[in-house]
Amino acid sequence: MVEQRNLKRRVVKLGGSLLSNPRLTAAVGAWLARQPAAQNLVVVGGGETVEAMRNLSRLFPLDDVAMHWRCVRLLRATFEIFAELFPDWQPVAQCERLEELLKVSPRPGEWLIAVDAFYSPGTHDAGLPVGWETTTDAIAAYLARLAAADELVLLKSCPIPAEGSPEDPKAGSLRRLTEAGIVDRALATALPRDLPLRVEQLP
Numbered sequence: 001m002v003e004q005r006n007l008k009r010r011v012v013k014l015g016g017s018l019l020s021n022p023r024l025t026a027a028v029g030a031w032l033a034r035q036p037a038a039q040n041l042v043v044v045g046g047g048e049t050v051e052a053m054r055n056l057s058r059l060f061p062l063d064d065v066a067m068h069w070r071c072v073r074l075l076r077a078t079f080e081i082f083a084e085l086f087p088d089w090q091p092v093a094q095c096e097r098l099e100e101l102l103k104v105s106p107r108p109g110e111w112l113i114a115v116d117a118f119y120s121p122g123t124h125d126a127g128l129p130v131g132w133e134t135t136t137d138a139i140a141a142y143l144a145r146l147a148a149a150d151e152l153v154l155l156k157s158c159p160i161p162a163e164g165s166p167e168d169p170k171a172g173s174l175r176r177l178t179e180a181g182i183v184d185r186a187l188a189t190a191l192p193r194d195l196p197l198r199v200e201q202l203p
Contacts, residue, residue, distance in 0.1 A: 008150035009106045010038040013140035016047025016078050017157040018202055025085055027202050031155070032110070039106035041147055042089065043113050044078045045136040046071055054132065064131040075115045075136070083112055092117055102147050118143055129186050138186035145192045152191070154199045158182060173199075 018024055032040065046053075050071045057067050083091045089110040092098050098117045119126060119139050126142050128134045137154055144152045161176050174191070177183045177199055191197060 007106045007108060008036070008038045009147055010035070010040050010151045010153060011140055011144040011147060011149045012040050012042045012153045012155065013136055014042060014044050014082070014202075015154070015156045016045030016050065016136070018155065019047050019078065019081065021157065021202070028086070028155075031202060037108050038150070039108060040110045041113050041143065041149070042082075042110055043115055043136060043140050043143060044075065044082050046075050046078055049074050049077060050135075057132070068130050068132070068134065069121055072115055072119065079112065079114045086110070086112065113143065115139055118146060126190075128190055133184060134186040134190075135184040137184045138190040141187055141190035141192070141195075144195055145190075149195065151196045151198070154183065154197070155202045156182060156199065158201060160199055160201050 014028070018028075021027060053067055053071050053074065056062065057064070079091075079093070083089070089112045091112045091114070092101060093114045095117045098113060101111060115136065119128075119142060128138050128142060140154065141152055143149075160182065161173075161180060174183070174188055174197070178185055178188060183199060
């Protein structure tokens, strides 16, 4: 059994597009069972809900900043859906609850974190571009910084290309993933230095 004082804190971002997977709960459960013991702080993307907003932004001259925060508010819907799908996870919906969680040593299990519990228009230290270049990839990296996490994992529905060059595997891989549109462009800036990053396809 892993001693709690040595337990790692892992931030896991689940892509909203995973909601189209009818085997979602089984796939996520199997993935978690394969991971080393940790405290998992889980954030969820917007999937087709946010993609609908992106399509509206292409059709009409809408303000990108206003659309960004509309999409953040929409993430409450996917947060609530995942809370219903995974009732054993601990939901964290308010900033005060998250602050309390991060003050104590990590405990094993899964905590589902609402994005607007730590990222909102009043978040002045996030350092993220406010627009379409920032998605929940970079927002999850911001949470990893706030939580002093030991690892960030981005779980996707799409295939993931091979790793980067041996000389600089992390930078090379991240560049390739950004160019392929698999991760957002703000992730490279948001990712804390020396934080291990994994980007995986959820089987």
